Amino acid sequence: MPDASGSSVPRPGLVTTPLTQAYWQAASEGRLLLQRCLDCGQAQHYPRSLCAKCWSRQVESFDGSGRGRIVTFTDITMPGHPAWLEEAPYTIAIIELEEGPRLLARVDPPTAVTVGDLVRLANPDRDGIHRFEVIREG
Amino acid sequence: MRWSDYAVAGVAELPPKRTSSGTTTLELIGRVSAMAAHDAGIAPADIDGLIVGPHVGETPQHVPATVAEYLGLRPTFADIVDLGGATGTGMVWRAAAAIAAGQAETVLCVLANTRDPERSLRSPNRNPIREFEVPYGASGANQAYAMVAQRYLADHGATAEDLALVAVRARENAQRNRDAVFYGRPITVEDVLESPVVASPLHLLEVVMPCAGGAAVIVTTAERAARDPRASVALQGAGEYITHRALSHAESFDRSPLATAIARASEQAGFGAADAQVLSLYDCYSIVVLVTLEDAGLCERGTAAEWLRRNDTSPEGNVTLNPHGGQLGCGQSDLAGGMGHIVEAVRQLRGDAVGRQMQGARRALVTGNGATLSEAVALMLERRG
Ligand SMILES: [Zn+2]
Numbered sequence: 365m366p367d368a369s370g371s372s373v374p375r376p377g378l379v380t381t382p383l384t385q386a387y388w389q390a391a392s393e394g395r396l397l398l399q400r401c402l403d404c405g406q407a408q409h410y411p412r413s414l415c416a417k418c419w420s421r422q423v424e425s426f427d428g429s430g431r432g433r434i435v436t437f438t439d440i441t442m443p444g445h446p447a448w449l450e451e452a453p454y455t456i457a458i459i460e461l462e463e464g465p466r467l468l469a470r471v472d473p474p475t476a477v478t479v480g481d482l483v484r485l486a487n488p489d490r491d492g493i494h495r496f497e498v499i500r501e502g
Numbered sequence: 503m504r505w506s507d508y509a510v511a512g513v514a515e516l517p518p519k520r521t522s523s524g525t526t527t528l529e530l531i532g533r534v535s536a537m538a539a540h541d542a543g544i545a546p547a548d549i550d551g552l553i554v555g556p557h558v559g560e561t562p563q564h565v566p567a568t569v570a571e572y573l574g575l576r577p578t579f580a581d582i583v584d585l586g587g588a589t590g591t592g593m594v595w596r597a598a599a600a601i602a603a604g605q606a607e608t609v610l611c612v613l614a615n616t617r618d619p620e621r622s623l624r625s626p627n628r629n630p631i632r633e634f635e636v637p638y639g640a641s642g643a644n645q646a647y648a649m650v651a652q653r654y655l656a657d658h659g660a661t662a663e664d665l666a667l668v669a670v671r672a673r674e675n676a677q678r679n680r681d682a683v684f685y686g687r688p689i690t691v692e693d694v695l696e697s698p699v700v701a702s703p704l705h706l707l708e709v710v711m712p713c714a715g716g717a718a719v720i721v722t723t724a725e726r727a728a729r730d731p732r733a734s735v736a737l738q739g740a741g742e743y744i745t746h747r748a749l750s751h752a753e754s755f756d757r758s759p760l761a762t763a764i765a766r767a768s769e770q771a772g773f774g775a776a777d778a779q780v781l782s783l784y785d786c787y788s789i790v791v792l793v794t795l796e797d798a799g800l801c802e803r804g805t806a807a808e809w810l811r812r813n814d815t816s817p818e819g820n821v822t823l824n825p826h827g828g829q830l831g832c833g834q835s836d837l838a839g840g841m842g843h844i845v846e847a848v849r850q851l852r853g854d855a856v857g858r859q860m861q862g863a864r865r866a867l868v869t870g871n872g873a874t875l876s877e878a879v880a881l882m883l884e885r886r887g
Contacts, residue, residue: 376641379633410634435755436653439702444642456640458649458750468635468750475702479656493637 375447378492384411386425394488398428398463409465430485432461432496439475459483459496469494505737505770508598509727509886511608512542512720513845517681518833522616522714527560528572530614530716534838535573538718543730544608549720551579551606553593555613555837569612579605585744586872587784589613590717590841591879595740597721607722614716615836631748643786644709646749646874648701651789653755655703658804660792662703666694667807668788669708669830671815676827678817678858683711683833708788708830715835717842724886735851738773738865739882741766749874759878760869761797771882773865775800778882779821780866782847784840785828794869817850817860825850825858840870844881851885 380388387410390397399408401415402422409428414421437457443449455474460466471477472486472495483496514537516530531554539546554569561568566580579600585592590613597609627636640646654660673689676682689707697706727734741763745753753759768774775781775798783794792806801809815823826832826846829839847866849855863885870879 376632376636378637379628381628381633384633410630436649436656438645438648438652438704439699440639440645440648441702442644442698442700442706443639444644445636445639448639448641451639454639456638456645456649466750468638468640468748470638479653491637 373447376445383413387411388492390427391494392488392492394485396428396430396485396494397425398461398465399423400426407463407465409461409467429462432459432483434471434477434479434481434483435460435466436479437471437477457496467494469496471496471498503599503602505595505598505739507724508601508721509724509734509736510594510719510844510848510883511722511727511730511734512538512544513718513848514538514541515681515717515838515842515845516614516715516835518683518713518715518835518839520617520683520711520713520833521619523618525616527557527614527616528569530616530714531569531612532573534614534716534718535610535612538610538612538720542720544720546574549575549608549610550577551597551600551609552577553581553583553597553609553611555589556582556584575610577606579609585870585877585879587786587837587840588870588872588877588879589837590719590844591868591870591881592742594719594721594737594844594881595742598737601721601723608726609721610718611721611841612716612718613838613841615714615838617712617714635748635750643874644704645701647787647789648704649749650793650875651703651787654789654792657756660804660807662695663691664792664807665703665708665788666691666705667810668785668791669694671810672785672824672828672830675816675825675858676831678825679827679832680857682827682831683713684827684831704787704789710786710829710834710839713833713835713839715838717835717838717845719841719844728886732854733852733885733887735848735883736886737881738884739767739769739771741770741880743878744876746876747873752875756803758793758797758875760794760871760875760880763878763880764798764867764869767880767882773882775867778865778867779860779863780825780847780850781821781823782843782866782868783824783828784843784869784871785824785830786834786871788830790871790875791823793875798867817855817858822850822860825855825860843868843870847883851883
């Protein structure tokens with residue numbers, strides 16, 4: 365059955381848990397939710413039931429700046445899952461956010477980034493995933 | 503405990519095959535276990551320990567008991583190791599530790615897998631990597647290793663030719679191994695660069711070929727192993743380090759956990775990678791070999807390709823790198839492919855690597871690498887006698 369992308373293979377969809385529902389709700393609204401530890405101040409991505417640094421359970425969610433830098437990336441021509449074949453080539457990257465945590469996300473437009481580029485969160489699209497765009501200087 | 507009180511007494515490996523229709527993992531485990539016991543000169547009744555790997559999609563639970571029953575074993579120690587490509591290397595030191603604890607005397611470590619391309623098993627994961635990365639089109643290992651390679655090229659000004667050279671060297675050595683999937687098919691740097699880019703900067707020929715197969719290693723006391731008239735192979739050091747699951751959570755992009763694992767193994771052994779004549783380095787992708795050579799301290803960061811150009815890495819060189827062809831040359835039988843690096847190191851140190859024996863090999867470094875440079879295990883092995 366074709367899905368929204370026109371592919372005949374269904375995509376592994378978003379999965380959430382009660383703890384992460386707010387994260388994905390925010391993503392669909394173009395916000396990137398991070399967690400901050402109230403005891404040691406560490407920021408983390410993805411949402412957890414404890415601070416992964418000091419194991420405090422006093423963690424709160426906050427809206428991240430959505431700004432960061434490309435740690436590394438790849439332009440995918442042969443996706444590991446056939447559901448993304450028709451979208452290839454596309455670019456995924458590991459982004460180090462201003463607040464410290466790293467995450468994997470999409471960067472648009474495809475095949476146009478390099479290591480070290482500054483990026484910011486772009487407007488959300490129908491996927492409900494985080495897409496970033498390169499900040500061009502000047 | 504002293505690692506050197508424990509030894510690898512027997513090894514075996516099934517030739518990797520592209521497909522294995524009609525067979526089961528248990529059947530392959532049976533075949534390769536019998537081969538390893540024969541190689542060790544040990545009767546099944548003498549095996550009192552068993553370490554197996556996860557059987558994704560086939561035997562979700564009770565794997566050691568299922569395997570023990572199939573093999574007719576009643577072990578006094580059984581365990582499962584789940585460290586991806588580091589599973590085989592992780593098994594060896596755990597087997598020695600179990601023997602040191604008095605829980606067994608002779609431990610069979612065995613891994614096998616079938617491969618039916620018609621029936622690809624999609625795992626029913628509900629873990630963070632599934633939730634936070636897969637929906638971005640980041641399935642499978644290629645994309646993650648591509649990002650390791652991309653960062654390496656950016657940091658060091660390394661080239662596509664540097665990466666390609668790793669695949670070429672693997673294929674060169676595979677030409678002496680009739681069991682290798684790529685026996686009879688050498689390649690050039692140009693061939694690699696002309697193969698399709700899977701995920702930039704990695705080309706198809708820099709990626710292992712998935713296969714079916716199996717491997718087994720029998721660990722026992724050095725004393726027992728010394729009854730074998732051949733030279734025996736003692737464990738001298740073992741280092742392990744697990745830093746993340748998803749590459750986004752890597753501890754560092756400047757080094758891999760193999761650096762720590764190798765340093766720990768070297769310290770225990772009293773010798774380092776530079777003292778090993780056999781480098782049996784886990785090679786699921788071209789980039790992993792470059793990173794491992796640097797993690798082992800054999801050369802400065804960013805200079806591993808130069809190191810390769812400087813050294814004849816065939817069994818005729820002063821130091822041989824994956825003389826069996828590595829997984830890039832042999833094909834990767836899932837977790838057994840990693841164990842194949844132990845099997846080859848043991849054969850080289852014993853002096854019975856037919857058709858590709860390095861002369862005078864006494865010490866080996868064996869590495870295992872799971873997920874994306876996430877789970878690292880290093881072993882130092884030494885010939886006795
Ligand atoms: Zn904390």
